[in-house]
Amino acid sequence: MNDVERFCAARGLPADARSLERLEQYVGLLLQFNEAMNLIGPMNRQEVIDELILDSLVAAEARQPAGPILDVGTGAGLPGMVLKIVYSDLPITLVEPRRKRATFLKIVTHRLGLSDVSIRNERIEEVEGDVFDVVISKAFQPPLQWLETARPFVAPGGAVVCMARERDRPELSDRAATLGLRLAGTAAGAGEGDELRVSFAFEAPRQA
Ligand SMILES: C[S@@+](CC[C@H](N)C(=O)[O-])C[C@H]1O[C@@H](n2cnc3c(N)ncnc32)[C@H](O)[C@@H]1O
Known part of the structure:
Protein backbone atom coordinates (compact mmCIF):
# COMPACT_ATOMS: atom_id res chain seq x y z
CA MET A 1 0.00 0.00 0.00
CA ASN A 2 3.02 2.33 -0.38
CA ASP A 3 1.49 3.81 -3.54
CA VAL A 4 -1.70 4.65 -1.67
CA GLU A 5 0.20 6.13 1.27
CA ARG A 6 2.24 8.37 -1.05
CA PHE A 7 -0.86 9.37 -3.01
CA CYS A 8 -2.77 10.35 0.14
CA ALA A 9 0.19 12.26 1.59
CA ALA A 10 0.64 14.22 -1.67
CA ARG A 11 -3.05 15.13 -1.83
CA GLY A 12 -3.70 15.87 1.84
CA LEU A 13 -6.01 12.88 2.32
CA PRO A 14 -6.09 10.97 5.61
CA ALA A 15 -4.51 7.48 5.54
CA ASP A 16 -3.43 6.09 8.89
CA ALA A 17 -1.94 2.63 9.46
CA ARG A 18 -5.38 1.11 10.18
CA SER A 19 -6.87 2.46 6.94
CA LEU A 20 -3.92 1.19 4.90
CA GLU A 21 -4.24 -2.25 6.47
CA ARG A 22 -7.97 -2.31 5.74
CA LEU A 23 -7.40 -1.19 2.14
CA GLU A 24 -4.95 -4.10 1.79
CA GLN A 25 -7.63 -6.49 3.13
CA TYR A 26 -10.26 -4.99 0.82
CA VAL A 27 -8.05 -5.41 -2.27
CA GLY A 28 -7.39 -9.02 -1.18
CA LEU A 29 -11.13 -9.72 -0.88
CA LEU A 30 -11.86 -8.09 -4.27
CA LEU A 31 -9.29 -10.37 -5.91
CA GLN A 32 -10.44 -13.46 -3.96
CA PHE A 33 -14.16 -13.09 -4.75
CA ASN A 34 -13.87 -11.47 -8.19
CA GLU A 35 -14.28 -14.52 -10.36
CA ALA A 36 -17.07 -16.19 -8.37
CA MET A 37 -19.07 -12.98 -7.97
CA ASN A 38 -18.19 -11.17 -11.21
CA LEU A 39 -17.18 -7.99 -9.39
CA ILE A 40 -14.59 -6.00 -11.37
CA GLY A 41 -13.48 -7.85 -14.50
CA PRO A 42 -10.05 -9.48 -14.84
CA MET A 43 -7.46 -7.36 -12.97
CA ASN A 44 -4.27 -7.94 -11.03
CA ARG A 45 -3.45 -6.40 -7.65
CA GLN A 46 -1.54 -3.43 -9.09
CA GLU A 47 -4.35 -2.62 -11.55
CA VAL A 48 -6.91 -2.74 -8.74
CA ILE A 49 -4.84 -0.23 -6.76
CA ASP A 50 -4.02 2.09 -9.69
CA GLU A 51 -7.38 2.04 -11.46
CA LEU A 52 -9.92 1.49 -8.68
CA ILE A 53 -8.53 2.49 -5.29
CA LEU A 54 -6.71 5.66 -6.38
CA ASP A 55 -9.62 6.69 -8.62
CA SER A 56 -11.96 6.36 -5.64
CA LEU A 57 -9.67 8.54 -3.52
CA VAL A 58 -9.61 11.28 -6.19
CA ALA A 59 -13.36 11.58 -5.66
CA ALA A 60 -12.82 12.44 -2.01
CA GLU A 61 -10.22 15.07 -2.83
CA ALA A 62 -12.81 17.23 -4.61
CA ARG A 63 -14.91 17.22 -1.46
CA GLN A 64 -13.62 15.70 1.76
CA PRO A 65 -16.69 14.22 3.49
CA ALA A 66 -17.63 15.61 6.91
CA GLY A 67 -20.95 13.77 7.41
CA PRO A 68 -22.99 10.84 6.05
CA ILE A 69 -22.02 9.57 2.57
CA LEU A 70 -24.25 7.99 -0.11
CA ASP A 71 -22.70 5.91 -2.92
CA VAL A 72 -25.13 4.88 -5.66
CA GLU A 96 -26.47 -1.75 -5.14
CA PRO A 97 -29.34 -3.75 -6.70
CA ARG A 98 -27.29 -6.80 -7.75
CA ARG A 99 -27.61 -9.41 -5.01
CA LYS A 100 -24.14 -10.97 -5.32
CA ARG A 101 -22.49 -7.57 -5.12
CA ALA A 102 -24.55 -6.62 -2.07
CA THR A 103 -23.52 -9.93 -0.46
CA PHE A 104 -19.87 -9.11 -1.17
CA LEU A 105 -20.31 -5.71 0.50
CA LYS A 106 -21.68 -7.45 3.61
CA ILE A 107 -18.68 -9.81 3.65
CA VAL A 108 -16.25 -6.87 3.41
CA THR A 109 -18.07 -4.94 6.15
CA HIS A 110 -17.92 -7.95 8.45
CA ARG A 111 -14.32 -9.01 7.73
CA LEU A 112 -12.95 -5.48 8.09
CA GLY A 113 -14.93 -4.82 11.26
CA LEU A 114 -16.58 -1.69 9.85
CA SER A 115 -19.60 -0.13 11.54
CA ASP A 116 -22.25 2.33 10.35
CA VAL A 117 -22.44 0.78 6.86
CA SER A 118 -25.96 0.55 5.46
CA ILE A 119 -26.18 -1.75 2.43
CA ARG A 120 -29.35 -1.18 0.41
CA ASN A 121 -29.87 -4.05 -2.02
CA GLU A 122 -32.20 -2.05 -4.28
CA ARG A 123 -32.32 0.50 -7.07
CA ILE A 124 -31.88 4.19 -6.25
CA GLU A 125 -35.41 4.82 -7.56
CA GLU A 126 -36.67 2.83 -4.54
CA VAL A 127 -34.65 4.84 -1.99
CA GLU A 128 -36.18 7.92 -0.44
CA GLY A 129 -36.21 10.05 2.66
CA ASP A 130 -32.60 10.56 3.71
CA VAL A 131 -30.16 13.32 2.80
CA PHE A 132 -26.35 13.15 2.91
CA ASP A 133 -23.26 15.33 3.16
CA VAL A 134 -21.66 13.72 0.10
CA VAL A 135 -23.61 11.98 -2.66
CA ILE A 136 -21.30 10.14 -5.00
CA SER A 137 -21.17 7.50 -7.74
CA LYS A 138 -18.62 6.12 -10.17
CA ALA A 139 -19.43 4.68 -13.60
CA PHE A 140 -23.15 4.65 -12.75
CA GLN A 141 -24.91 7.22 -14.97
CA PRO A 142 -23.78 9.83 -17.53
CA PRO A 143 -22.68 12.93 -15.54
CA LEU A 144 -25.63 15.21 -16.42
CA GLN A 145 -28.14 12.51 -15.55
CA TRP A 146 -26.22 11.78 -12.33
CA LEU A 147 -26.59 15.41 -11.16
CA GLU A 148 -30.37 15.09 -11.50
CA THR A 149 -30.52 11.69 -9.78
CA ALA A 150 -28.30 12.80 -6.90
CA ARG A 151 -29.85 16.21 -6.17
CA PRO A 152 -32.77 15.09 -3.91
CA PHE A 153 -30.31 13.28 -1.63
CA VAL A 154 -28.02 16.26 -0.92
CA ALA A 155 -28.28 17.85 2.54
CA PRO A 156 -28.12 21.66 2.87
CA GLY A 157 -24.41 22.50 2.60
CA GLY A 158 -23.70 19.02 1.20
CA ALA A 159 -22.41 18.16 -2.27
CA VAL A 160 -22.84 15.90 -5.27
CA VAL A 161 -19.57 14.49 -6.51
CA CYS A 162 -19.53 13.87 -10.21
CA MET A 163 -16.72 12.09 -12.05
CA ALA A 164 -16.48 13.40 -15.60
CA ARG A 165 -14.07 14.74 -18.21
CA GLU A 166 -12.58 18.23 -18.11
CA ARG A 167 -14.38 19.07 -21.35
CA ASP A 168 -17.74 18.42 -19.60
CA ARG A 169 -17.16 21.27 -17.12
CA PRO A 170 -19.24 24.05 -18.79
CA GLU A 171 -22.26 21.84 -19.45
CA LEU A 172 -22.11 20.33 -15.98
CA SER A 173 -21.81 23.75 -14.30
CA ASP A 174 -24.84 25.01 -16.26
CA ARG A 175 -26.97 22.00 -15.30
CA ALA A 176 -25.80 22.23 -11.67
CA ALA A 177 -26.89 25.88 -11.56
CA THR A 178 -30.41 24.93 -12.68
CA LEU A 179 -30.48 22.49 -9.74
CA GLY A 180 -29.32 25.14 -7.26
CA LEU A 181 -25.79 23.74 -6.99
CA ARG A 182 -22.45 25.52 -7.43
CA LEU A 183 -19.00 24.18 -8.22
CA ALA A 184 -17.09 24.06 -4.92
CA GLY A 185 -14.08 21.84 -5.63
CA THR A 186 -12.31 19.73 -8.23
CA ALA A 187 -9.59 17.08 -8.24
CA ALA A 188 -7.68 15.78 -11.23
CA GLY A 189 -7.50 12.07 -11.97
CA ALA A 190 -6.04 10.17 -14.91
CA GLY A 191 -5.69 11.38 -18.52
CA GLU A 192 -4.54 14.59 -20.20
CA GLY A 193 -5.95 17.72 -21.85
CA ASP A 194 -9.65 17.55 -22.66
CA GLU A 195 -9.58 13.84 -21.84
CA LEU A 196 -8.48 14.54 -18.27
CA ARG A 197 -10.80 12.79 -15.79
CA VAL A 198 -11.90 15.17 -13.07
CA SER A 199 -13.89 14.79 -9.90
CA PHE A 200 -16.26 17.79 -9.58
CA ALA A 201 -17.98 18.65 -6.28
CA PHE A 202 -21.20 20.68 -6.68
CA GLU A 203 -22.43 22.12 -3.40
CA ALA A 204 -25.98 22.89 -2.25
CA PRO A 205 -26.72 26.12 -0.33
CA ARG A 206 -26.60 25.84 3.47
CA GLN A 207 -30.16 27.10 3.70
CA ALA A 208 -32.99 26.28 1.31
C1 LIG B 1 -20.63 -0.02 -14.16
S1 LIG B 1 -21.08 -0.54 -12.53
C2 LIG B 1 -20.03 0.50 -11.53
C3 LIG B 1 -19.76 -0.10 -10.19
C4 LIG B 1 -18.80 0.72 -9.31
N1 LIG B 1 -19.36 2.02 -8.97
C5 LIG B 1 -17.44 0.86 -9.97
O1 LIG B 1 -17.03 1.98 -10.26
O2 LIG B 1 -16.78 -0.17 -10.17
C6 LIG B 1 -22.70 0.18 -12.27
C7 LIG B 1 -23.43 -0.38 -11.04
O3 LIG B 1 -24.67 0.31 -10.89
C8 LIG B 1 -25.64 -0.63 -10.46
N2 LIG B 1 -26.97 -0.11 -10.85
C9 LIG B 1 -27.61 -0.22 -12.04
N3 LIG B 1 -28.81 0.39 -12.01
C10 LIG B 1 -28.94 0.92 -10.77
C11 LIG B 1 -29.98 1.68 -10.12
N4 LIG B 1 -31.08 2.01 -10.76
N5 LIG B 1 -29.77 2.07 -8.85
C12 LIG B 1 -28.62 1.75 -8.20
N6 LIG B 1 -27.62 1.03 -8.76
C13 LIG B 1 -27.76 0.62 -10.02
C14 LIG B 1 -25.27 -1.92 -11.18
O4 LIG B 1 -25.80 -3.07 -10.56
C15 LIG B 1 -23.74 -1.87 -11.15
O5 LIG B 1 -23.19 -2.55 -10.05
Whole structure:
Protein backbone atom coordinates (compact mmCIF):
# COMPACT_ATOMS: atom_id res chain seq x y z
CA MET A 1 0.00 0.00 0.00
CA ASN A 2 3.02 2.33 -0.38
CA ASP A 3 1.49 3.81 -3.54
CA VAL A 4 -1.70 4.65 -1.67
CA GLU A 5 0.20 6.13 1.27
CA ARG A 6 2.24 8.37 -1.05
CA PHE A 7 -0.86 9.37 -3.01
CA CYS A 8 -2.77 10.35 0.14
CA ALA A 9 0.19 12.26 1.59
CA ALA A 10 0.64 14.22 -1.67
CA ARG A 11 -3.05 15.13 -1.83
CA GLY A 12 -3.70 15.87 1.84
CA LEU A 13 -6.01 12.88 2.32
CA PRO A 14 -6.09 10.97 5.61
CA ALA A 15 -4.51 7.48 5.54
CA ASP A 16 -3.43 6.09 8.89
CA ALA A 17 -1.94 2.63 9.46
CA ARG A 18 -5.38 1.11 10.18
CA SER A 19 -6.87 2.46 6.94
CA LEU A 20 -3.92 1.19 4.90
CA GLU A 21 -4.24 -2.25 6.47
CA ARG A 22 -7.97 -2.31 5.74
CA LEU A 23 -7.40 -1.19 2.14
CA GLU A 24 -4.95 -4.10 1.79
CA GLN A 25 -7.63 -6.49 3.13
CA TYR A 26 -10.26 -4.99 0.82
CA VAL A 27 -8.05 -5.41 -2.27
CA GLY A 28 -7.39 -9.02 -1.18
CA LEU A 29 -11.13 -9.72 -0.88
CA LEU A 30 -11.86 -8.09 -4.27
CA LEU A 31 -9.29 -10.37 -5.91
CA GLN A 32 -10.44 -13.46 -3.96
CA PHE A 33 -14.16 -13.09 -4.75
CA ASN A 34 -13.87 -11.47 -8.19
CA GLU A 35 -14.28 -14.52 -10.36
CA ALA A 36 -17.07 -16.19 -8.37
CA MET A 37 -19.07 -12.98 -7.97
CA ASN A 38 -18.19 -11.17 -11.21
CA LEU A 39 -17.18 -7.99 -9.39
CA ILE A 40 -14.59 -6.00 -11.37
CA GLY A 41 -13.48 -7.85 -14.50
CA PRO A 42 -10.05 -9.48 -14.84
CA MET A 43 -7.46 -7.36 -12.97
CA ASN A 44 -4.27 -7.94 -11.03
CA ARG A 45 -3.45 -6.40 -7.65
CA GLN A 46 -1.54 -3.43 -9.09
CA GLU A 47 -4.35 -2.62 -11.55
CA VAL A 48 -6.91 -2.74 -8.74
CA ILE A 49 -4.84 -0.23 -6.76
CA ASP A 50 -4.02 2.09 -9.69
CA GLU A 51 -7.38 2.04 -11.46
CA LEU A 52 -9.92 1.49 -8.68
CA ILE A 53 -8.53 2.49 -5.29
CA LEU A 54 -6.71 5.66 -6.38
CA ASP A 55 -9.62 6.69 -8.62
CA SER A 56 -11.96 6.36 -5.64
CA LEU A 57 -9.67 8.54 -3.52
CA VAL A 58 -9.61 11.28 -6.19
CA ALA A 59 -13.36 11.58 -5.66
CA ALA A 60 -12.82 12.44 -2.01
CA GLU A 61 -10.22 15.07 -2.83
CA ALA A 62 -12.81 17.23 -4.61
CA ARG A 63 -14.91 17.22 -1.46
CA GLN A 64 -13.62 15.70 1.76
CA PRO A 65 -16.69 14.22 3.49
CA ALA A 66 -17.63 15.61 6.91
CA GLY A 67 -20.95 13.77 7.41
CA PRO A 68 -22.99 10.84 6.05
CA ILE A 69 -22.02 9.57 2.57
CA LEU A 70 -24.25 7.99 -0.11
CA ASP A 71 -22.70 5.91 -2.92
CA VAL A 72 -25.13 4.88 -5.66
CA GLY A 73 -24.45 1.90 -7.93
CA THR A 74 -21.47 1.07 -5.77
CA GLY A 75 -20.94 -2.39 -7.33
CA ALA A 76 -18.15 -4.00 -5.31
CA GLY A 77 -17.86 -0.85 -3.15
CA LEU A 78 -16.29 1.72 -5.47
CA PRO A 79 -15.80 4.39 -4.40
CA GLY A 80 -17.94 3.94 -1.26
CA MET A 81 -16.07 1.18 0.54
CA VAL A 82 -12.75 2.96 -0.05
CA LEU A 83 -14.22 6.15 1.42
CA LYS A 84 -15.65 4.24 4.40
CA ILE A 85 -12.20 2.78 5.10
CA VAL A 86 -10.49 6.18 4.94
CA TYR A 87 -13.25 8.18 6.69
CA SER A 88 -14.13 5.35 9.07
CA ASP A 89 -16.03 7.53 11.58
CA LEU A 90 -18.60 8.65 8.98
CA PRO A 91 -21.78 6.66 8.27
CA ILE A 92 -22.16 5.42 4.71
CA THR A 93 -25.05 4.08 2.65
CA LEU A 94 -24.16 1.84 -0.29
CA VAL A 95 -26.90 1.29 -2.90
CA GLU A 96 -26.47 -1.75 -5.14
CA PRO A 97 -29.34 -3.75 -6.70
CA ARG A 98 -27.29 -6.80 -7.75
CA ARG A 99 -27.61 -9.41 -5.01
CA LYS A 100 -24.14 -10.97 -5.32
CA ARG A 101 -22.49 -7.57 -5.12
CA ALA A 102 -24.55 -6.62 -2.07
CA THR A 103 -23.52 -9.93 -0.46
CA PHE A 104 -19.87 -9.11 -1.17
CA LEU A 105 -20.31 -5.71 0.50
CA LYS A 106 -21.68 -7.45 3.61
CA ILE A 107 -18.68 -9.81 3.65
CA VAL A 108 -16.25 -6.87 3.41
CA THR A 109 -18.07 -4.94 6.15
CA HIS A 110 -17.92 -7.95 8.45
CA ARG A 111 -14.32 -9.01 7.73
CA LEU A 112 -12.95 -5.48 8.09
CA GLY A 113 -14.93 -4.82 11.26
CA LEU A 114 -16.58 -1.69 9.85
CA SER A 115 -19.60 -0.13 11.54
CA ASP A 116 -22.25 2.33 10.35
CA VAL A 117 -22.44 0.78 6.86
CA SER A 118 -25.96 0.55 5.46
CA ILE A 119 -26.18 -1.75 2.43
CA ARG A 120 -29.35 -1.18 0.41
CA ASN A 121 -29.87 -4.05 -2.02
CA GLU A 122 -32.20 -2.05 -4.28
CA ARG A 123 -32.32 0.50 -7.07
CA ILE A 124 -31.88 4.19 -6.25
CA GLU A 125 -35.41 4.82 -7.56
CA GLU A 126 -36.67 2.83 -4.54
CA VAL A 127 -34.65 4.84 -1.99
CA GLU A 128 -36.18 7.92 -0.44
CA GLY A 129 -36.21 10.05 2.66
CA ASP A 130 -32.60 10.56 3.71
CA VAL A 131 -30.16 13.32 2.80
CA PHE A 132 -26.35 13.15 2.91
CA ASP A 133 -23.26 15.33 3.16
CA VAL A 134 -21.66 13.72 0.10
CA VAL A 135 -23.61 11.98 -2.66
CA ILE A 136 -21.30 10.14 -5.00
CA SER A 137 -21.17 7.50 -7.74
CA LYS A 138 -18.62 6.12 -10.17
CA ALA A 139 -19.43 4.68 -13.60
CA PHE A 140 -23.15 4.65 -12.75
CA GLN A 141 -24.91 7.22 -14.97
CA PRO A 142 -23.78 9.83 -17.53
CA PRO A 143 -22.68 12.93 -15.54
CA LEU A 144 -25.63 15.21 -16.42
CA GLN A 145 -28.14 12.51 -15.55
CA TRP A 146 -26.22 11.78 -12.33
CA LEU A 147 -26.59 15.41 -11.16
CA GLU A 148 -30.37 15.09 -11.50
CA THR A 149 -30.52 11.69 -9.78
CA ALA A 150 -28.30 12.80 -6.90
CA ARG A 151 -29.85 16.21 -6.17
CA PRO A 152 -32.77 15.09 -3.91
CA PHE A 153 -30.31 13.28 -1.63
CA VAL A 154 -28.02 16.26 -0.92
CA ALA A 155 -28.28 17.85 2.54
CA PRO A 156 -28.12 21.66 2.87
CA GLY A 157 -24.41 22.50 2.60
CA GLY A 158 -23.70 19.02 1.20
CA ALA A 159 -22.41 18.16 -2.27
CA VAL A 160 -22.84 15.90 -5.27
CA VAL A 161 -19.57 14.49 -6.51
CA CYS A 162 -19.53 13.87 -10.21
CA MET A 163 -16.72 12.09 -12.05
CA ALA A 164 -16.48 13.40 -15.60
CA ARG A 165 -14.07 14.74 -18.21
CA GLU A 166 -12.58 18.23 -18.11
CA ARG A 167 -14.38 19.07 -21.35
CA ASP A 168 -17.74 18.42 -19.60
CA ARG A 169 -17.16 21.27 -17.12
CA PRO A 170 -19.24 24.05 -18.79
CA GLU A 171 -22.26 21.84 -19.45
CA LEU A 172 -22.11 20.33 -15.98
CA SER A 173 -21.81 23.75 -14.30
CA ASP A 174 -24.84 25.01 -16.26
CA ARG A 175 -26.97 22.00 -15.30
CA ALA A 176 -25.80 22.23 -11.67
CA ALA A 177 -26.89 25.88 -11.56
CA THR A 178 -30.41 24.93 -12.68
CA LEU A 179 -30.48 22.49 -9.74
CA GLY A 180 -29.32 25.14 -7.26
CA LEU A 181 -25.79 23.74 -6.99
CA ARG A 182 -22.45 25.52 -7.43
CA LEU A 183 -19.00 24.18 -8.22
CA ALA A 184 -17.09 24.06 -4.92
CA GLY A 185 -14.08 21.84 -5.63
CA THR A 186 -12.31 19.73 -8.23
CA ALA A 187 -9.59 17.08 -8.24
CA ALA A 188 -7.68 15.78 -11.23
CA GLY A 189 -7.50 12.07 -11.97
CA ALA A 190 -6.04 10.17 -14.91
CA GLY A 191 -5.69 11.38 -18.52
CA GLU A 192 -4.54 14.59 -20.20
CA GLY A 193 -5.95 17.72 -21.85
CA ASP A 194 -9.65 17.55 -22.66
CA GLU A 195 -9.58 13.84 -21.84
CA LEU A 196 -8.48 14.54 -18.27
CA ARG A 197 -10.80 12.79 -15.79
CA VAL A 198 -11.90 15.17 -13.07
CA SER A 199 -13.89 14.79 -9.90
CA PHE A 200 -16.26 17.79 -9.58
CA ALA A 201 -17.98 18.65 -6.28
CA PHE A 202 -21.20 20.68 -6.68
CA GLU A 203 -22.43 22.12 -3.40
CA ALA A 204 -25.98 22.89 -2.25
CA PRO A 205 -26.72 26.12 -0.33
CA ARG A 206 -26.60 25.84 3.47
CA GLN A 207 -30.16 27.10 3.70
CA ALA A 208 -32.99 26.28 1.31
C1 LIG B 1 -20.63 -0.02 -14.16
S1 LIG B 1 -21.08 -0.54 -12.53
C2 LIG B 1 -20.03 0.50 -11.53
C3 LIG B 1 -19.76 -0.10 -10.19
C4 LIG B 1 -18.80 0.72 -9.31
N1 LIG B 1 -19.36 2.02 -8.97
C5 LIG B 1 -17.44 0.86 -9.97
O1 LIG B 1 -17.03 1.98 -10.26
O2 LIG B 1 -16.78 -0.17 -10.17
C6 LIG B 1 -22.70 0.18 -12.27
C7 LIG B 1 -23.43 -0.38 -11.04
O3 LIG B 1 -24.67 0.31 -10.89
C8 LIG B 1 -25.64 -0.63 -10.46
N2 LIG B 1 -26.97 -0.11 -10.85
C9 LIG B 1 -27.61 -0.22 -12.04
N3 LIG B 1 -28.81 0.39 -12.01
C10 LIG B 1 -28.94 0.92 -10.77
C11 LIG B 1 -29.98 1.68 -10.12
N4 LIG B 1 -31.08 2.01 -10.76
N5 LIG B 1 -29.77 2.07 -8.85
C12 LIG B 1 -28.62 1.75 -8.20
N6 LIG B 1 -27.62 1.03 -8.76
C13 LIG B 1 -27.76 0.62 -10.02
C14 LIG B 1 -25.27 -1.92 -11.18
O4 LIG B 1 -25.80 -3.07 -10.56
C15 LIG B 1 -23.74 -1.87 -11.15
O5 LIG B 1 -23.19 -2.55 -10.05
